[in-house]
Amino acid sequence: MDFVTILKAIILGIVEGLTEFAPVSSTGHMVIVDDMWLQSEEFLTKYVANTFKVVIQLGSILAVVIIFKNRFIDLLGLGRFRKGTTASGAAQDQVPAEGRLKLAQVIVGLIPAAVLGLLFEDYIDDHLFSTATVLIGLVIGAIFMIIADKVAPKQPKVQSVDQITYKQALSIGLIQCLSLWPGFSRSGSTISGGVILGMSHRAAADFTFIMAVPIMFGASLLSLIKNWQYFTLDALPFFIAGFISAFVFALISMKFFLKMINRIKLVPFAIYRIVLAAVVYVVFFL
Numbered sequence: 001m002d003f004v005t006i007l008k009a010i011i012l013g014i015v016e017g018l019t020e021f022a023p024v025s026s027t028g029h030m031v032i033v034d035d036m037w038l039q040s041e042e043f044l045t046k047y048v049a050n051t052f053k054v055v056i057q058l059g060s061i062l063a064v065v066i067i068f069k070n071r072f073i074d075l076l077g078l079g080r081f082r083k084g085t086t087a088s089g090a091a092q093d094q095v096p097a098e099g100r101l102k103l104a105q106v107i108v109g110l111i112p113a114a115v116l117g118l119l120f121e122d123y124i125d126d127h128l129f130s131t132a133t134v135l136i137g138l139v140i141g142a143i144f145m146i147i148a149d150k151v152a153p154k155q156p157k158v159q160s161v162d163q164i165t166y167k168q169a170l171s172i173g174l175i176q177c178l179s180l181w182p183g184f185s186r187s188g189s190t191i192s193g194g195v196i197l198g199m200s201h202r203a204a205a206d207f208t209f210i211m212a213v214p215i216m217f218g219a220s221l222l223s224l225i226k227n228w229q230y231f232t233l234d235a236l237p238f239f240i241a242g243f244i245s246a247f248v249f250a251l252i253s254m255k256f257f258l259k260m261i262n263r264i265k266l267v268p269f270a271i272y273r274i275v276l277a278a279v280v281y282v283v284f285f286l
Helices: 003-019 026-038 046-055 057-067 069-075 103-127 131-151 166-180 186-196 201-226 233-264 267-285
Strands: none
Touching: 003 026, 003 046, 003 057, 003 233, 026 046, 026 131, 026 267, 046 057, 046 201, 046 233, 057 069, 057 201, 057 233, 069 201, 103 166, 103 201, 131 186, 131 267, 166 186, 166 201, 186 201, 201 233
16 A cells, blocks of 8 residues: 555544544545545445544544543443542542442433444445535534524533433433434534533533443444455555544544633534535535
8 A cells, every 4th residue: 555545544534533523523524535535435445435434433532532531440430539530530529429420321322323323324334425415414413503502501500421310311312313424423413412401511522522432432343344344454554544643633632622612612613514515515516
């Protein structure tokens, strides 16, 4: 595999890493960039290219695990906290064990999208990974985000993931199903849903990223198993380059996003999505 091909993997990794945790749809951006310029299907085949767009997200997931490492240790019962922790692991006021986010709540939030994803995976792979469908997701998702910011309470009752209820976790999980449509955005749908349900933008973002780890890992594993017969060793350097690139840029962008989300909220991202959709439509279809 030549340098230019590896460079394409790095570019897709950068796109994934920079957009995975912003509510702008990382998958949508990768589809647009790939369809318009990189054309990875030409040297990977359609199924391997689509799998790459899913598996590359594992690089971003590794960044989540590192940033939320203390939270995951707590969720898995592998360590006990005398104090609550922020996403970065910094100590907060003491939070009793019974008052912290529980693994069962995360599982409840995962179930709806996991079930629908399994049922409709073939349809999504065959019909929704295109620039046209991504543009639809970008615009509709942007409208949903604007509505969320408009109806959000000025003083959210839920300021931390430790205050999320099972009902809220399930509701966010149901809303997350919208992100099965490429371009809608997992973080865009779940953060918006959390805000509508009375959560702060930061609490909704934290819960979104925690849920992302098992669901994205499962989606990547499923896609690899399904398309394993199409893989060759020649594609391995492409996957490795994309993975490393996604990890590095996700680590940088996620820290920035978590610091800024309560301040800038969702509308600026929604405007960006609409402008992007308009520009791509003009370039790609007119």
